[in-house]
Amino acid sequence: MLRQGPEVAPAEPATALAIEEDEWDWQGAYDLAPAEPPRATSSALDRATVRGPLGPWPDEPEVPNEPAPPAETAEATDGEWTWQGHYELGAHPPASTSVQLPEEPRGTVEDAESHPPLAPRAAGAKREPEEAEPQRLDPWWPPQLLYPSRGVEGLAMVAAIGGAAWVMGTLVPEYCLAILADGELMGTPSMGRLIALISALPVLILSPLVMVYDLQYLARVLVASSEGEPLPPRPPDRNADGLLDGMGTWLLWIVLGAGVGLLPLATYRMTLTSSGGTWSPGVAAALGLAGLPYALMALMLTFLHDDDLAARPGAVFGAIARLGPSFLGLNLTIAALFALVGIAFAAALALRDRAFWAYIPASLACWLLAVWLSIVAMQTLGSYYAPRKSRLKWRRKRRRWGAG
Incomplete structure (x- = not known):
């Protein structure tokens, strides 16, 4: 008999290949609140990958002593898909939030003395609403003779317009008269007239511009004072718009106002010219x-x-009859201002033949006074209208030139 060797255990059958997990035959349970996996680091991303059901992903072994990830923001935890918790139907009052007010500056003893504490209000007394302080208007009488000195704008306009009028109305005419006299003495009157015409040509060009600029500022004074402005308005712009804007209104007044108002005086003058009578100043x-x-x-x-x-x-006649005697007093006031200017120029002209070099600075004072009082006259007209504008109801919209 053959000797049999030791029995060899039969080989175990090979285990079946593990079926890959996919999205159709996966068995398990979904965790709706999975723990957040540790964040991947650059060292972990470089390691080998393991193939999962949806493809390879990095193998992220736990890294010992790794710092805890930062807490998620409120927006991330309370997102539409990641919110965890339960809804409460009962409304809770909103939590009171504390608002930090800015610190008030500490007062001084002088502040406490200048602002005494208010008297305590009685219990149960109703708090009256604060009334707006009424606007204080300048009275038209007596006329505010120092009105141009209330602001730099008024003083600047008096100096600029008065100085320009002095040069164009006194210095240049006196220079031209002296040239004409010298030409007569030298026996060359035609040469004297030519030089005088050349010297007066810049004045003939610039004097209308100065006059227009002055009229524009006077209109601003009238309108600003009628709105209750206590300060002189700013001058108009020194360009074409500043010179031409509003000149149509002055032209209308020359035709409808000055032309009709001075019609008796013009008729008297024409009558004397045709009849050869003597002019009477009175x-x-x-x-x-x-x-x-x-x-x-x-x-x-x-x-x-x-x-x-x-x-x-x-x-015009209806408004005069409506305002009555107060408007006649206003006219007497304006006439007195104009008469003061005329008296000043008459006194300066009286010095011309006696003391010519005293006449030159006196004429400068007269031109400055004329510009000053013209501004005062316009402010008087506006101050007369300001308290009566609600009664007259001439203007439905406010048109205002601010001071400064």
């Missing part, structure tokens, strides 16, 4: 004073009314 002053109320009322209607053509004869 009669001329009386006729001019008689037409002054019409001219001033037309001026106010032209600049302070919404209608550009409001200065019609019927509206």
Whole structure:
């Protein structure tokens, strides 16, 4: 018999290949709140990868002593898909939030003395609403003679317009007269007239611009004072818009106001010219004073009314009758200012033949006074209208030039 060797255990059958897990035959349970996996580091990403059901992903073994990841923000934890918790139907009052007010500066003893504490209000007493302080208006009488000195703008306009008027109205004419006299003495009157014409040519070009600029500022003074502005307004722009804007209103007043108001004086002058009579200063002053109320009322209607053509004869006479004696007093005040300017120029001209070098600075003072009082006259007209604008109701919209 053959000797049999040791029995060899039969080989175990090979285990079946593990079926890869995929999304169709995977068995298990979904965890709706999985723990957050540790964040991958650069060293972990470089390691070998293991193939999963959806493809390879980095093998991320736990790294010992790795710092804890930062806490997620409120927006991430309370997201629409990651929110964890339960809803409560009962409404809770909002948590009170504390608002930190800015610290007030510490007061001083002087502040406490200048602002005494208010008296305590009685219990149960109603708190009255604070009333707005009414706007303080300048009275038209007596006229505010120091009105141009309230602001730098007024003083600058007096100096600029007065100085320019002095040069163009006194110095250049006196220079031209001296050249004409020298030409007569030298026996060359035609040469003297030519030089005088060349010297006066810049004045003939610039004097209308200075006059227009002055009229524009006077209109601003009238409108600003009618709105209750206590300070002189700013000057108009020194460009074409500043010179031409509003000149149509002045032209309307010259035709509708000054032309009609000075019609008696012009008629008197034409009568004397045709008949050869003697000019009477008293009669001329009386006729001019008689037409002054019409001219001033037309001026106010032209600049302070919404209608550009409001200065019609019927509206002018109606407004004069409505205002009554107070408007006549206003006319006497304006006439007194104009008379003061005329007296000053008459006194300066009286010095011309006796003391010529005293006449030159005196004429400068007269031109400055003329510009100063013209601004005061316009401010007086505006101050007269300001407290009566609600009664007259000439203007429905506010048009205002600010001071400064």
